[in-house]
Amino acid sequence: MPPVKKIVMWLVVVFLLYAILTSPDSAANIFGSAWDVVAGGVSNIGRFFDSLLRG
Known part of the structure; x- marks a missing residue:
């Protein structure tokens, strides 16, 4: 099985550049x-968190 995460990452980068x-x-x-x-x-x-700490 190919490394799906790497393929998706490259597709996102190519799409952003396009x-x-x-x-x-x-x-x-x-x-x-x-x-x-x-x-x-x-x-x-x-x-x-500010409200939580003051409360």
């Missing part, structure tokens, strides 16, 4: 949106 090369503006918008979601999640986790 997306960036064919439409860089859209790729930048998607990356920015994903970054906002991650940053918001980290901020909310921080608020949760």
Whole structure:
């Protein structure tokens, strides 16, 4: 059985490169949106623990 994880990783990398090369503006918008979601999640986790420790 081939190493499925490695194959999937290469497919994701190739797709990301294709997306960036064919439409860089859209790729930048998607990356920015994903970054906002991650940053918001980290901020909310921080608020949760801050509230938990004060409570």
